[in-house]
Amino acid sequence: MCFAPHSQIVIATPGRLIDVLENRYLVLSRCTYVVLDEADRMIDMGFEPDVQKILEYIPVTNQKPDTDDAEDPEKMIFLCLFFPPTMSFLMSFQTVMFTATMPRSVWPEATSVGLRVKRVEVVVRNVLPFSHKCSCVVNRKKLLDVLASGFEPPIIIFVNQKKGCDVLAKSLEKIGYNACTLHGGKGQEQREFALSNLKAGAKDILVATDVAGRGIDIQDVSMVLNYDMAKNIEDYIHRIGRTGRAGKSGMAMTFLTKEDSSVFYDLKQAILESPVSNCPPELANHPDAQHKPGTILTKKRREETIFA
Known part of the structure; x- marks a missing residue:
């Protein structure tokens, strides 16, 4: 967690933030934005x-006041500077989530904390996904x-x-390749060392597990190669x-x-939804890519039950 007196932005994990709030090391009386990064994983993890x-520690509402004062920027600045207690009746805050994926299974929890789920894009527009069928x-x-x-x-x-x-x-x-690794068996210092080497150009290739799938920003990565296909489409997209x-x-x-056949259907759909990608025929025509796993069997069982 990182904050200082009169901080404008506080970055924290939920547990640590609750700890400092309960001990009154931090107050959120003027907080206007709550941002959840990787919101799907956060909600899915409980x-x-x-x-x-x-x-509950933010003494304002997530509904913007429908008043002339709330629409007047100069008056809001004046009240904020000279009458801070008044702001609790005029200020509003927004809850914003950022994530590349939002599985339907976590939508109910997302909406319960005030998030409006909107599917903007499934595959990054500038990424060209290709799949190679090989053993x-x-x-x-x-x-x-x-x-x-x-x-x-x-x-x-x-x-x-x-x-x-x-x-x-x-x-x-x-x-002859300059490669480094990043996975769950590495300590924090080892992870930072690997990333710094890659960013500085001392290493050309990062071989990683899904630990590097989220929250890693390395400029000008020319290619992501899935040597092993991800176990689900959400991890693939990240x-x-x-x-x-x-x-x-x-x-x-x-x-x-x-061995990746359980993901073929979702992968095919993700590639087809990308405006800059073409689905390879080997994947598009594969039998396991024609339907979501389990749907055919479920339909057959339903018919057997109806006509039993």
């Missing part, structure tokens, strides 16, 4: 009660072919397991969001195997 508790045996060769095709560093390669992350990075270093940032272009490439 932080809704903590968010509600934090909102695990040729992944290594395909990876080297991609890396040799001229993508400028930095590059991020995602894998699903910590051990695979270390093994792949060491293999790349043996053949991964590819590491490139194509701030109006710049980027490339997302994914290796698929038959």
Whole structure:
């Protein structure tokens, strides 16, 4: 958590923020914005009660007052400077959420803390997702072919397991690539060291697990390569969001195997919804990409029940 006397912005985790509020190290009497970053993960992990508790410490309403005073900027500044207690009747605050994904399963909790869920975009506009159908045996060769095709560093390669992350990075270093790793087995200092090396250009490739899928901002990442496909479409979207940032272009490439078939349908839909991407025929025509897993079986069971 970071705050100082007369701070304009407070950045904190919910638990720590509640701690300092309860001990009155911090007051939120003039707070006008509450921002939830990665709101879907926060709500899904059960932080809704903590968010509600934090909102109770803000002595203003989340409904903007419909008065002439509230619409007059000069009068609001005057009241804020000379009559702070009055502001509690005039001020309003907004609750804003930021996340690339909002699964329907967490929508009820989101709306309960005052969030209005609006699906703006599923896939980053400047990212071009491509999927390559291949077996695990040729992944290594395909990876080297991609890396040799001229993508400028930095590059991020995602894998699903910590051990695979270390093994792949060491293999790349043996053949001349400057690679570093980022996963849950690394301490905070090791993570920061890896990221600083990548940002400074000392390393060209970051091999990472989903730990690097959110909250990591590295400028000019030319490509995100999913060496292992993510286990769900939400993690996939957050991964590819590491490139194509701030109006710049980027490339997302994914290796698929038959073990990833449970994600084929969602991946196909995500690519089709992107205005700058074309779904590869191998994925578009794959039998497992034609329907969401479990829907056909559920329909069949429903028919069996009706006609039993």
